[in-house]
Amino acid sequence: MKQLFYSRIGESVYKETLSNGLEILVVPRSGFAKKYAFFATRYGGMDTRFHLDGQWLDTPAGIAHYLEHKMFDTEEGNALQELATNGAEPNAFTSNAMTGYYFDSTEHFEENLRILLSFVSIPYFTEESVEKERGIIGQEIRMIEDNPDWQLYTRMMQCLYGENPVRTPIAGTVESISHITAETLYHCHKAFYNPANMVLTVVGDVDPKRVVEIAREILPAEKGGVIRRDYGNEPMEVYEKESSLTMEVSSPQFLVGFKCRPAGEGEEYLRLAAIGDIACDILLGDSSPLYLRLYDEGLINTSFGGSFEMLPGVAYLYAGGDSKESRRVAREIFLEAQRLVREGIDEDFYQRTCRAAFGSNLRGLNSFENVAVSLTEGYFNGYDPFRFPEIFDSITKADIVEFLRENITEERSVFSEILPKEE
Amino acid sequence: MDVIRKQLADGVNLTYLQARKFKTSLLSAQFVVPLREDTASANALLCAVLRRGTVTYPDMGTLAARLDKLYGASIDYTVRKKGETQCIGFVASLIDDSFAPGGEKLLEPVAALLGELICDPATERGRFVRGYFESEKNNLLDAIRSLINDKRDYADRRLMQELCAGEPYGISRLGSEVTAGKLQPKKLYTQYRELISTARLELFYSGSADIRRVESALQSAFSALPRKVIRERCAVLPHAAREEVNYVTDTMDVTQGKLGMGFSCGSTDHTALLMGNTLFGGSSNSKLFMNVREKLSLCYYASSIYHRQKGLITVSSGIEFENYQRAYDEIMAQLSAVQHGELEEWELQGARSTLLNAYASMGDSQGKLENFYLGQAATGHEETPEMLADEIRTLTPQRIYDAMETVKLDTVYFLKGKETAE
Numbered sequence: 001m002k003q004l005f006y007s008r009i010g011e012s013v014y015k016e017t018l019s020n021g022l023e024i025l026v027v028p029r030s031g032f033a034k035k036y037a038f039f040a041t042r043y044g045g046m047d048t049r050f051h052l053d054g055q056w057l058d059t060p061a062g063i064a065h066y067l068e069h070k071m072f073d074t075e076e077g078n079a080l081q082e083l084a085t086n087g088a089e090p091n092a093f094t095s096n097a098m099t100g101y102y103f104d105s106t107e108h109f110e111e112n113l114r115i116l117l118s119f120v121s122i123p124y125f126t127e128e129s130v131e132k133e134r135g136i137i138g139q140e141i142r143m144i145e146d147n148p149d150w151q152l153y154t155r156m157m158q159c160l161y162g163e164n165p166v167r168t169p170i171a172g173t174v175e176s177i178s179h180i181t182a183e184t185l186y187h188c189h190k191a192f193y194n195p196a197n198m199v200l201t202v203v204g205d206v207d208p209k210r211v212v213e214i215a216r217e218i219l220p221a222e223k224g225g226v227i228r229r230d231y232g233n234e235p236m237e238v239y240e241k242e243s244s245l246t247m248e249v250s251s252p253q254f255l256v257g258f259k260c261r262p263a264g265e266g267e268e269y270l271r272l273a274a275i276g277d278i279a280c281d282i283l284l285g286d287s288s289p290l291y292l293r294l295y296d297e298g299l300i301n302t303s304f305g306g307s308f309e310m311l312p313g314v315a316y317l318y319a320g321g322d323s324k325e326s327r328r329v330a331r332e333i334f335l336e337a338q339r340l341v342r343e344g345i346d347e348d349f350y351q352r353t354c355r356a357a358f359g360s361n362l363r364g365l366n367s368f369e370n371v372a373v374s375l376t377e378g379y380f381n382g383y384d385p386f387r388f389p390e391i392f393d394s395i396t397k398a399d400i401v402e403f404l405r406e407n408i409t410e411e412r413s414v415f416s417e418i419l420p421k422e423e
Numbered sequence: 424m425d426v427i428r429k430q431l432a433d434g435v436n437l438t439y440l441q442a443r444k445f446k447t448s449l450l451s452a453q454f455v456v457p458l459r460e461d462t463a464s465a466n467a468l469l470c471a472v473l474r475r476g477t478v479t480y481p482d483m484g485t486l487a488a489r490l491d492k493l494y495g496a497s498i499d500y501t502v503r504k505k506g507e508t509q510c511i512g513f514v515a516s517l518i519d520d521s522f523a524p525g526g527e528k529l530l531e532p533v534a535a536l537l538g539e540l541i542c543d544p545a546t547e548r549g550r551f552v553r554g555y556f557e558s559e560k561n562n563l564l565d566a567i568r569s570l571i572n573d574k575r576d577y578a579d580r581r582l583m584q585e586l587c588a589g590e591p592y593g594i595s596r597l598g599s600e601v602t603a604g605k606l607q608p609k610k611l612y613t614q615y616r617e618l619i620s621t622a623r624l625e626l627f628y629s630g631s632a633d634i635r636r637v638e639s640a641l642q643s644a645f646s647a648l649p650r651k652v653i654r655e656r657c658a659v660l661p662h663a664a665r666e667e668v669n670y671v672t673d674t675m676d677v678t679q680g681k682l683g684m685g686f687s688c689g690s691t692d693h694t695a696l697l698m699g700n701t702l703f704g705g706s707s708n709s710k711l712f713m714n715v716r717e718k719l720s721l722c723y724y725a726s727s728i729y730h731r732q733k734g735l736i737t738v739s740s741g742i743e744f745e746n747y748q749r750a751y752d753e754i755m756a757q758l759s760a761v762q763h764g765e766l767e768e769w770e771l772q773g774a775r776s777t778l779l780n781a782y783a784s785m786g787d788s789q790g791k792l793e794n795f796y797l798g799q800a801a802t803g804h805e806e807t808p809e810m811l812a813d814e815i816r817t818l819t820p821q822r823i824y825d826a827m828e829t830v831k832l833d834t835v836y837f838l839k840g841k842e843t844a845e
Contacts, residue, residue: 010446010522031444034784078717084708085769087776091707106783107776135720142679143723143741146574248676250568287487295483296554301562303569322565352491359495359518362446366789421676 001026001208008389009362013375014208021196021223024215025375026208029368035109035204038372039120040100042380043192045170046311047097051228052191059188060179061165062137062172065094067185069133070125071101079119088112096166097311098376104368109206110214117200117218123189130182138174148249148418155243156257156318159414162239163232166314194224199379201372231313236261242415246422253303254326254417256333260308260315260407265382267391269310274357274391276308276317279403281353282345283337284319289349290336299325299332312381317407320416330415337408345397354392361388426796426807427634431642434653437626438796439634442789448519448530448630449789452537452645453512454622455801457657458504458591464563464598465606465614466511470500471559472611474513476545476552480536489536494518496533498540503794505801506659506732507591510625513537514793519631530632531640538644541619549612556608567600574677574838575724579739582683582836585671590660592733620649623656625800629789656803659732662687662833669834676841682750683836684738686758689829692822693731694814699827700729700736701774703761708773710757715740721750732802736830744839755832762827764820775815782812 001016014026048059071092072079083090088105101120105112144150154169161167171177202211238259263272284290284306294300306319323329364370378385427439456466480486490496496517503510515537517529545552571577580595587593597603624645628637664687688696704711704727715725725740742750760766785791785808799805806814 008522008524029444031442032787034787080707081713081769081773084706084777085773087773087780089707089777089780104780104784106780132720136716136723139679139721139741139743140723142743143575146677146679148572249572250570251565253572287484287491289484292482292484292487296558298558298561301558301565303565322569349488352488356491356495358524359493362518362522363495363516365446368787 001212006386009365009386011365011386013386016212018195018212018216018219019223020219020221021194022215022219023199023379024212025199025201025379026206026211027201027203027371027375028205028208029203030205032204033106034104034368035106035206036102036104036202036368036372037113037116038100038102038201038369038376039116039198040098040376041192041198042097043099043188043197044095044097045168046165046231047192047229048165048168049230050191052187056230057187059184060172061168061176062170063180063184063188064099065171066133066137066177066180067188068092068094068099069137070130070185071120071123073125073129074119074122075124079115082115083112086112090116094170096170098380100373100376102369102372109204110210113211113214114218117215121193121219123186125182125185127182130180130185134177137171137177141171141174141177144171148247148253151245151247152253152255152320152416152418155245156255156414156416159240159243159416160238160257160259160316161234161314164234164314165231166311191227195219196224197227199376201375203368203371234313238412238414240414242417244417244419246419249418249420251322252324252326252417252419253320253322254330254415255318255320256330257316257318257414257416258408259412260317262310262313262315267383269381270378270383270385270387271391271394272315273308273310274388275395275399275403276310276315278353278357278395279400280306280308280317281357282350282400283340283404283408284333285353287353287356290332294329294332299323299329326417327415330413334408334410334413337404341401341405345400350397350400358389358392429638431626431638432645432648433650434622435624435626435645435648435650436800437628437638437641438800439637440629440792441631441633442629442786443631445630445789446519446522447516447789448628448632449793450515450517450530450534450537451512451627451793451797452541453501453510453625453627453797454618455508455510455625455656456618456622458507458509458594460594460598461602462614463509463594463596464603465611466509466618467502467597468559468563468603468606468611469615469618470502470511470513471563472551472555473540473544474498474500475555475559477539478543478545479539481545493529493532494523496529498533498537502596503797504596505798507657508801509596510797510801513540521631530630530636534640534644538647542645542647550608551612553608556611560603560606563597563603564600567595567597567603570595574675574679574681575739575741578681578683578836578838579737581671581673581838582685582737582834585669585836586685586735586737586834587662587733590662592659592662620651621654623653624648625797627793627796629792659802662733662735664689664831665833668832671834672837672839674839674841677838678840679741680744680747680840681838682740682742682747684754684832685834685836686736686830687833688734688736688826689831690826691734692826694818695822695826696736697729697731698774698778698815698818699761699823699830700727701777702766702770702823703727703736703758703827704738705729706774706777708770708777710760711738711754714757715750715753719749719753721746721753725750725754747837751835758830762824762830764824766820771820778815779812782808
C-alpha cells in the first residue's frame with residue numbers, strides 16, 4: 001500500500017486500488033476508540049438517466065434513495081440489525097451525487113466491515129419487500145415536504161437549474177416512487193454498485209492491510225465498466241427568477257441563489273471550491289462588512305448564512321435566512337459583490353478571512369464522517385482534499401474578485417421565499 | 424481517560440480532560456442556574472447580548488476580526504436545559520497550537536476573550552448597549568416564534584409542555600414569547616450582575632495543554648469575576664404522574680401527523696430504565712423501529728428518549744393522520760412487550776452494545792464530552808462514562824423488566840392536519 005503524508009495538517013492516508021477497480025483509503029487515527037468505515041458509490045439523486053447494456057435508461061426520481069433503503073435487506077434478515085447487535089451505529093445517506101453506507105464502532109470492527117461490504121454489494125429484495133418500503137419512504141417524503149428549509153432550498157434549485165437533474169428532489173415524490181419496482185432497482189444496482197464505481201474509506205486505529213484483505217475477500221473480483229450518465233445540457237442562464245410558497249411558519253424566510261460557472265475535474269475542482277468558500281465569507285460571512293451592516297440594521301439575524309456548493313457540472317452560491325425585508329437583503333448581496341469588484345478587497349480583511357478558512361478546514365478534520373465524505377468526493381472528482389493548505393496558498397485576491405465579477409450578478413441570481421400563512 | 428475536577432474559586436469549577444488527538448481545543452464557560460419561567464428568557468437573552476461586544480472589542484466587527492486572526496477560533500453562546508437547570512454561557516473552539524502556522528499560542532488569548540465576554544461587556548451609562556439589547560430581544564422573540572417551523576421539534580416540545588405542565592422541566596430553554604416580550608434593559612443588567620456574582624460557573628477544557636497552563640489562563644481570564652454567596656444547586660422535583668391520561672390535539676396545515684407519547688417512570692433504577700428505553704425505542708434495533716416502521720410501514724421515524732433526570736420516557740413519531748390509532752396501539756403493544764420480557768437474546772445484546780459503544784466513543788468527541796460533563800456538573804452527578812458503562816455490563820434482564828413495569832402512559836399529543844374541504 002502506498003502511504004501519503006500531509007505534514008501541515010498532521011495527517012496521512014494509505015491508498016490501494018484493487019484489481020476490480022475499488023479504491024481503498026485508510027486514514028490512521030491513533031488514540032481514538034471509534035473506528036469508522038464509509039462505503040460509497042458514485043450514484044445519487046441526479047443519476048436518473050444512464051447507459052446500461054447498450055441502451056439509455058430513464059429511471060424514476062428518487063430511485064437511488066429508494067435503493068439505499070432496500071440495500072439493508074439481506075437473505076438472513078437485515079444488516080442494520082446485525083450491525084447494531086455488534087454495537088455498531090450504522091446508517092446511510094443519498095445525496096445528489098453519491099450514496100454512502102457507514103458505521104462506527106468501538107468493537108468487532110473487522111466483523112462489522114465484512115457485514116457492510118457484503119450487504120452493500122449483494123442486493124436482496126422482492127416485489128413484496130420493495131412494496132413495503134413505499135409506505136416508509138412516503139412518510140419520509142411527507143416529513144421533508146413539511147420542512148420549510150427543504151422547500152426553500154428545493155425551490156431555489158428548481159429556479160437555478162432547468163435541465164440538470166440536480167433540480168429533482170433526491171427522495172423523489174410520492175408519485176415518482178410509485179413507479180419503482182424490484183426490477184429497476186436491480187438494474188440500478190448492477191450499473192452503479194460495481195467496485196470500479198465505488199470507494200471504501202476507513203478512519204481510525206486500524207490495520208490498513210486487513211482492510212484491503214477483507215475487501216478483496218468479500219467483494220466481486222470482476223471489474224465493471226464506466227457508466228455514462230446524462231445530466232442534460234444546462235445553460236448558464238437561470239431557469240426561473242423566483243419562487244414563492246406559503247406555509248405554517250412564524251416569519252418570512254428566503255434564499256437567494258447565484259448560478260456559478262462549474263469547474264472541470266481534478267485539482268481545478270478543489271481550487272474552485274476553495275475560491276467559492278472564501279468568496280462567500282468575504283461577501284457575506286459573519287465577519288464581512290455586509291453581514292455586520294445588515295445585522296446592525298436588523299435586516300438579518302443569526303439565522304442568516306451562506307455557502308458555496310459544487311456537484312458534477314454544477315456550482316452555486318446561496319445565502320438566506322429569516323428576514324422581514326428579504327428582497328432588500330437579496331439586492332444588498334449583489335450590490336456588495338459589485339462594490340468589492342469595483343473597490344477591491346481590504347488586504348487585512350482578506351488575510352484574516354483566509355486564516356479563518358484554514359482554521360475551519362482544519363477543525364473539520366476532527367469529524368471522521370467529514371474526513372471520509374470529503375476523501376470520497378475528492379476521489380470521485382479527481383482531487384485530493386488533504387491538499388487544502390497548498391491550494392489556499394495558491395489563491396489570490398484577484399481570483400476572488402474574478403469569481404465575484406463573473407458569478408454574483410443580478411442576472412445569475414434567483415430568489416426563493418416562504419411566507420407565513422395569513423389566518 | 425483521566426478527568427480532573429478542580430475548584431478554581433468560590434463556585435467556579437474546572438473540568439479538565441487532556442487529549443492530544445484532536446486538531447482543536449475546546450474551552451467552555453457555563454453558568455448553571457435554576458430553570459424558571461420568569462428568568463429563562465432573560466438568561467437566554469443575556470448570552471446573546473454579551474456576545475455582541477466587550478470593552479476591548481466593542482462590536483461584532485472587532486470581535487469577528489479578533490477571532491479570524493486567531494485562525495478562525497469560534498465562540499458561540501449556548502443556552503441548554505439540563506434536568507431542571509438552565510446552562511448558559513459560551514463554548515470556544517480553537518485550533519491546537521501545534522497547527523498554528525506561525526507557532527502562535529492560542530489558548531491564552533481565547534481564554535482572555537471568553538473572560539472578557541462574561542466579565543467585561545460593552546456598556547453605556549451603566550447598562551447594556553441599547554441597540555444590542557433591542558436587536559437581540561427581537562432575535563430571541565423570532566427564535567421562540569420560529570420553533571413552530573420544524574414540526575417534529577415542535578411536536579416534541581408541545582408534548583413536553585403538556586406532560587410537565589406547571590413543572591420547571593416543561594419550560595423551554597428559551598422561555599416563552601410572553602416573558603421574552605416583557606424584558607427590559609435595566610432589569611436585564613441587574614440580572615446579569617446577580618448572575619455573575621451568585622451563579623455557579625462550570626469551566627471545561629479539552630485539548631493538549633497541561634493543566635497548569637489551562638488553570639493559569641482561566642484564573643487570569645476570570646480574575647474580575649465578582650463572587651458573593653453562591654446559590655446551591657437545585658434538586659429536580661419528581662414528575663407528578665397523572666391518574667388519568669391527558670390527551671391533547673393541535674391542528675395545523677401540515678401533510679404529516681406527529682404522534683407524541685409521554686410516560687412516567689415509577690422506578691429510580693436509572694440504568695435499567697436507560698436500557699429498557701434503548702430496547703423500546705432508543706436505537707435502530709429497537710422495538711419501535713423494527714415494528715412501527717419496518718414491520719407495519721407506519722412511519723419514517725418512531726423513537727423514544729429516556730429523560731434520566733426527570734424519570735420520563737417520551738416517544739416521537741411522524742405518521743399519516745388516519746393511522747393514529749394503529750400507531751398508538753402498536754407503540755403500547757411494544758412497551759408491553761419490553762415490560763414482559765418478550766425479547767430475544769440479540770435484542771438485549773444489541774441494546775447493551777449500543778450503549779457501551781456510545782460511552783466508549785464519547786471520548787472521541789470534544790463536543791460530546793463537554794455536554795456530558797456539563798450535564799453531570801449541573802445535576803450533581805459524578806460518574807464518568809466508564810463508570811456508567813460498567814453499570815450497563817452488570818445489569819440483569821430482570822431488573823430491566825421490573826423497572827419498565829413501572830412505566831405508565833401519562834400524556835398523548837397529536838398534531839394533525841386541517842380538514843380539507845375538497
